[in-house]
Amino acid sequence: MRNPTIAALLIASLAAPLAAQNFRGVVRDSTSHQPIAGAVVMLLDSTGALLGRNITNERGQFSVAYVRVARSMRVVRIGFLPRELRVRDSEAVDQSIDVVMVPFSAALAPVRIMDRSSCPQRSDQATTFALWEQARAGLLNMVVARETNPMSVRRLVFERTLEGNSDRITRFRVTGDSATNSETSFNAVYSARDFVASGFSVDSGGTRFMFAPDADVLLDDAFALGYCFRLVPSPKNRPRQIGLAFSPSDPHPGRMDIDGTLWIDTAARALRDIEFRYIGTPPRWDEFHPGGSISFHEMNNGAVFVDHWYLRRVDATQTSVLDQRGTDFTTRTSMFATENGGELAHAVWPDGQAWNASLGSLRIQTVTPSGQPAPGAEVLLPDTPYRGTADSSGTITIRDLLPGPYSLRIRDSRMAELDISIPTRVSFVAARDSTFRTTVKVSTAEEYVAGLCRKDRQWEANDSTFILGRVVTPEGKPVDDVKVSFATKMQDGQWSWLRWFYRTGTDGVFELCGKLFNAGQKILIRVSRRGLTDVDVERTIATRLTIAKLQIEARP
Numbered sequence: 001m002r003n004p005t006i007a008a009l010l011i012a013s014l015a016a017p018l019a020a021q022n023f024r025g026v027v028r029d030s031t032s033h034q035p036i037a038g039a040v041v042m043l044l045d046s047t048g049a050l051l052g053r054n055i056t057n058e059r060g061q062f063s064v065a066y067v068r069v070a071r072s073m074r075v076v077r078i079g080f081l082p083r084e085l086r087v088r089d090s091e092a093v094d095q096s097i098d099v100v101m102v103p104f105s106a107a108l109a110p111v112r113i114m115d116r117s118s119c120p121q122r123s124d125q126a127t128t129f130a131l132w133e134q135a136r137a138g139l140l141n142m143v144v145a146r147e148t149n150p151m152s153v154r155r156l157v158f159e160r161t162l163e164g165n166s167d168r169i170t171r172f173r174v175t176g177d178s179a180t181n182s183e184t185s186f187n188a189v190y191s192a193r194d195f196v197a198s199g200f201s202v203d204s205g206g207t208r209f210m211f212a213p214d215a216d217v218l219l220d221d222a223f224a225l226g227y228c229f230r231l232v233p234s235p236k237n238r239p240r241q242i243g244l245a246f247s248p249s250d251p252h253p254g255r256m257d258i259d260g261t262l263w264i265d266t267a268a269r270a271l272r273d274i275e276f277r278y279i280g281t282p283p284r285w286d287e288f289h290p291g292g293s294i295s296f297h298e299m300n301n302g303a304v305f306v307d308h309w310y311l312r313r314v315d316a317t318q319t320s321v322l323d324q325r326g327t328d329f330t331t332r333t334s335m336f337a338t339e340n341g342g343e344l345a346h347a348v349w350p351d352g353q354a355w356n357a358s359l360g361s362l363r364i365q366t367v368t369p370s371g372q373p374a375p376g377a378e379v380l381l382p383d384t385p386y387r388g389t390a391d392s393s394g395t396i397t398i399r400d401l402l403p404g405p406y407s408l409r410i411r412d413s414r415m416a417e418l419d420i421s422i423p424t425r426v427s428f429v430a431a432r433d434s435t436f437r438t439t440v441k442v443s444t445a446e447e448y449v450a451g452l453c454r455k456d457r458q459w460e461a462n463d464s465t466f467i468l469g470r471v472v473t474p475e476g477k478p479v480d481d482v483k484v485s486f487a488t489k490m491q492d493g494q495w496s497w498l499r500w501f502y503r504t505g506t507d508g509v510f511e512l513c514g515k516l517f518n519a520g521q522k523i524l525i526r527v528s529r530r531g532l533t534d535v536d537v538e539r540t541i542a543t544r545l546t547i548a549k550l551q552i553e554a555r556p
Contacts, residue, residue, distance in 0.1 A: 023066070025062055026097075037058045038141050038145075039099075040140050044071065046071045051066040077269075128230060128231050138271040138296075142303075156345050157175050158175075163336065164335070186342070192218075192220035199256045200278065201256035212292050246259070275292075301351060308343040311340050315337075319334070360403060362397070362438075364390075376390055406430060408426035420509065446466050464515055465517045467545075467548060485526040487524040488517070521541045522540055525537050
């Protein structure tokens with residue numbers, strides 16, 4: 001009969017969690033004896049399974065927690081030969097382990113060559129794969145740092161619309177990324193296996209989406225098996241760098257893929273960036289140079305991250321134009337390049353270290369028409385999250401500007417409902433580590449509307465009534481070619497329509513200036529569009545400026 005006491009002890013021991021232990025130590029350079037930051041330290045069991053991993057800090061120190069019996073330690077760091085050590089559990093208890101790493105030499109590096117018969121055989125194959133293993137060590141740092149020392153980040157993303165196939169920016173939009181306080185800066189949408197199988201683009205609903213690889217994709221063996229590698233000598237603009245080029249081993253017609261180069265700084269022992277171009281694109285795309293770039297940065301604490309990136313694709317618009325005879329319409333397609341990307345503006349680590357991007361700034365002195373400071377004045381940069389309110393001296397400072405062209409507008413809270421702001425003559429190009437300074441005369445909403453009326457020849461001196469409105473769809477999109485009419489109520493209660501009316505343009509905006517109405521008076525505004533039922537909206541005239549946002553269904 002089983003002893004119940006022994007059985008109970010056995011059950012208790014199985015139920016209790018294994019006590020965690022820590023391997024700690026320091027990793028040093030065998031030549032300089034200096035500590036090595038950013039080395040990835042991995043503990044393995046007797047089968048080679050991973051028990052735990054971490055990266056060394058700026059002092060070369062590491063601590064790796066594990067629960068099962070450790071038998072070996074593997075240490076990798078870009079710029080050094082990988083190191084394998086046998087370990088005993090007793091070492092985790094009473095002493096720190098010193099690990100010495102030898103600077104990388106292709107002649108000495110152990111090489112893992114994968115069988116890829118679809119790639120051409122090269123005389124520098126061993127060196128190429130030795131360098132690829134070095135690049136993998138740098139990429140692994142990014143993944144492990146994200147796991148063990150996650151950063152809190154703020155990203156800014158942008159879209160640049162270019163003129164044709166040039167680099168001239170016709171529209172520049174910036175948004176504060178919704179992933180504020182995320183733990184990573186850039187992520188690929190799909191896995192390496194998906195990209196190898198299906199390429200780096202997806203056509204969804206008539207829109208072509210383009211993608212790029214991240215560290216997880218490049219580390220995956222599926223990527224190494226799906227691409228051929230070769231060495232690229234450094235050009236003049238990349239001193240002390242060496243390139244590792246990659247291209248698909250089995251390109252498919254009609255499938256968009258990438259052909260690129262990963263650049264490694266041999267002096268700094270660091271990843272620099274990836275440049276790539278899209279291949280398998282329509283022939284007409286070639287002159288637009290579709291592709292992209294991903295840039296890396298390494299902190300003193302050893303963490304590596306992506307600090308900025310962009311993807312360049314090709315878009316098109318179609319317009320209807322009359323033929324030479326002026327009788328029939330033909331469709332004309334205009335192609336242009338668009339760049340989507342982002343930058344890491346700020347990053348903070350749990351150990352207190354922080355990183356701030358080298359971005360631009362704007363300093364504005366706001367003044368009234370008489371030249372006095374305008375405290376409380378609000379400004380904005382259109383198509384961006386950048387805003388500012390003047391302090392008691394009329395000064396506004398806006399920071400973290402991504403490099404690019406901007407214009408400046410005045411914000412009036414009364415017009416915010418219409419998503420309209422007041423333009424100024426200020427336009428500038430933000431540059432890194434630079435402050436653009438300017439003085440802006442703050443106009444009122446009434447002055448802005450009066451200017452619109454003068455342009456439309458409906459302004460007279462001393463006009464006292466201003467109406468500004470916008471016709472939009474229920475989704476908020478402006479509606480053009482809409483007739484806007486006005487009526488006043490007679491003594492008998494009937495509405496009397498004015499002979500004057502307004503027809504909206506592409507922005508859906510309409511205005512009225514005059515002496516026709518008095519403050520507190522009720523008026524009727526009618527919105528008419530061919531094929532749709534008229535919409536009537538009653539409004540009460542404000543003391544100076546009446547705002548009217550009118551909704552109408554889009555034309556079927």
